[in-house]
């Protein structure tokens with residue numbers, strides 16, 4: 001039977017009773033759970049005896065004009081879905097439990113460099129808000145392992161850097177993006193799309209796949225290819241924020257030594273800012289590459 005806890009002190013008490021016997025796996029979420037989240041939960045289950053999921057819509061990672069107010073909140077349905085997955089503990093704190101003091105006075109975790117590019121350039125302060133809440137949740141849950149989706153690729157790298165730089169004793173797992181049948185990455189923000197926008201939305205991943213095909217076919221003129229991709233997104237009716245071909249570790253432009261790349265992209269469709277990415281293994285044989 002899944003237990004739901006909203007108080008960090010109670011959370012600590014419950015986990016203290018089991019921590020000695022079992023590994024603890026943690027999946028932090030903002031709720032409104034879809035199949036992508038449930039895949040993270042299943043991965044957590046494979047890796048530990050105790051699975052903890054948090055649901056917390058973190059105000060610190062939303063900009064002043066972003067969608068904090070309208071972010072979908074579906075706690076009852078989420079609870080049922082997690083229960084069905086055999087989750088042991090749901091931590092669903094109110095804002096005051098995570099931020100008992102005014103947000104301006106909150107100590108923040110800054111992961112420099114990697115937080116300021118790509119999505120970080122478009123959303124100043126976003127990754128500091130993510131790193132701060134994930135650090136805080138890690139301190140509350142004290143997991144052995146935590147699972148994140150690769151859809152938020154830059155977020156995953158920011159968290160890996162934070163864990164490395166602050167010597168946090170938690171293993172970070174990145175899990176492949178779960179997609180709709182037409183290729184659209186699953187996201188709570190897909191709900192903001194009207195039917196016509198929803199029809200267009202899979203073009204984002206189609207453009208990324210096309211970019212990967214060209215790179216595996218030998219293209220190395222990254223900047224020109226990025227421009228072609230943003231032009232392709234615009235031609236398809238999206239408003240591209242950026243498309244960046246980068247080294248998968250550093251998220252900086254590839255060097256001649258880079259073997260693992262990722263194309264990151266963000267684009268607006270109506271009121272939804274969609275993000276997606278595709279990994280590219282340059283060691284892969286072109287003719288057998290699964291596209």
Ligand code: PAF
Nearest residue numbers: 028029030058130133152
């Ligand atoms: O990916 C998310 O849902 C959030 O950014 C996270 C990691 C739960 C932090 O609020």
